[in-house]
Amino acid sequence: MFDAIWPALSFTLACNLDTVLLAAVARSRGQRISRRQALTLAALTTLVTGLSLAVGHTAAALWQLGRAERLGGVALLAVGLWCVLDALRGGAGAEEAPMEESWWAWCALAAALGVNNAAAGAAAGAMGVDVLWGMGCNFAVTLGALALGRTAGLRLGGRWLAPLGGGLLALLGLWAVIGP
Structure with missing residues (x-):
């Protein structure tokens, strides 16, 4: 069971650091952030994350198992390193997202956060992260990330979250490439 939960949990923790930053801002x-807005973010990002994990699983099924896991790990490593480099060079992040009150604005924001997870989700799916565990962890972690960000505000500083998330994705990818 730990072998199924650990990759799903570490993947969703890494992907939801931008959600912490969004809530802090x-x-x-x-x-x-109302309960309705939080549930909208959690549900829509979970849907996109689940679909991307399923795409990764499908791609992996077409290849030999070991090669697909390693290729997924390489892709996850690349996505993680790109996130770190983008954050270090000052790329746009959740701190620039508009905070409108309309439900549709929150749906659009949730879709943007979900798409942000899509590449990592496809790579994690190819690596073998279980779709249902990934979706369950993503829903819970998204709600937790919103609560954490809301509580923290910006007292802790938010600039370290994006490189940390990218670093976690890169480590997860590296773990898949070199093997547990």
Whole structure:
């Protein structure tokens, strides 16, 4: 069971650091994320993440198992390193996302966060991360990330979250490439 939960949990933790940052920025601006908005973010990002994991599993089924896992690991490593480099060079992140009150604006934001997870999700799926565990972990971790960001505000500083998330993805990818 640990072999199924650990990759799914570490993948979703890494992918949801931008969600922590989003909630921290909203809180620092004096805005509250309602339960409806939080559930919208969690549900839509979980749907996109689940679909991307399924795509990765399908691609892996077409290849030999060991090669697919390693290729997924290489892709996850590349996505993670790209995230780290993008954050270090000051790329756009969740801190620039508009905090509108409309439900549709939150749906669009959730879709953007989900698409942000899609490449990593496909790579993680090819690596063997279970779709159902990934979706369950993503839903729970997204809600937890929103609560953590809301609580933290910007007191802790948010610039370290993006490189940390990329680093976690890169480590997960490296773990798949070199083997556990």
